[in-house]
Amino acid sequence: AQRVTQPEKLLSVFKGAPVELKCNYSYSGSPELFWYVQYSRQRLQLLLRHISRESIKGFTADLNKGETSFHLKKPFAQEEDSAMYYCALPPRDDKIIFGKGTRLHILP
Amino acid sequence: KAGVTQTPRYLIKTRGQQVTLSCSPISGHRSVSWYQQTPGQGLQFLFEYFSETQRNKGNFPGRFSGRQFSNSRSEMNVSTLELGDSALYLCASSLDEGARGYTFGSGTRLTVV
Numbered sequence: 326a327q328r329v330t331q332p333e334k335l336l337s338v339f340k341g342a343p344v345e346l347k348c349n350y351s352y353s354g355s356p357e358l359f360w361y362v363q364y365s366r367q368r369l370q371l372l373l374r375h376i377s378r379e380s381i382k383g384f385t386a387d388l389n390k391g392e393t394s395f396h397l398k399k400p401f402a403q404e405e406d407s408a409m410y411y412c413a414l415p416p417r418d419d420k421i422i423f424g425k426g427t428r429l430h431i432l433p
Numbered sequence: 434k435a436g437v438t439q440t441p442r443y444l445i446k447t448r449g450q451q452v453t454l455s456c457s458p459i460s461g462h463r464s465v466s467w468y469q470q471t472p473g474q475g476l477q478f479l480f481e482y483f484s485e486t487q488r489n490k491g492n493f494p495g496r497f498s499g500r501q502f503s504n505s506r507s508e509m510n511v512s513t514l515e516l517g518d519s520a521l522y523l524c525a526s527s528l529d530e531g532a533r534g535y536t537f538g539s540g541t542r543l544t545v546v
Binding site: 361368369 | 436437466474475476478502523532534535536537538539540
């Protein structure tokens, strides 16, 4: 069965420290994963897609098929990175499967 | 261009009532999906419409229904409201069936008292 697991509900990181938000998946086939972000009082928005291999706001994510992971990383955390982050599997049967989300709290 | 628009932003209803939520997708987007967001369960898929046809439905009771109009606007209806239906209801639209991601609206905050 398709599943996305984000093991941390809350992650607190000091400003300037590296950030890693964990995401593990279960998916039959070749996955194309996404990270979505929801800043306080803003709408949920797409942060980045695995397939585009992009870096958005300093964040990157590498798909590791061996470990079935798609962790989100940033070398130096900024206060504006505080938000809720969701890892998501691509639509199958036309629905996205979201993880439960990790709240990232950047400490000053 | 305008984003995904959801109305109303906030709703307060009493148990047993019914409610209709509206979503206008980005112009040109024909796929509209609905999600329920709660602190305990996170984001849960409700259903998805494409060209006025429901293509998939999540694990929600039949009290939750929806439809899509020819202009791609979509409505979601919840009948016989229960306290547990209190949530943020999100609508998302996509141009290409989600392969490049979805664009979400701000949501409708439904409170059932």
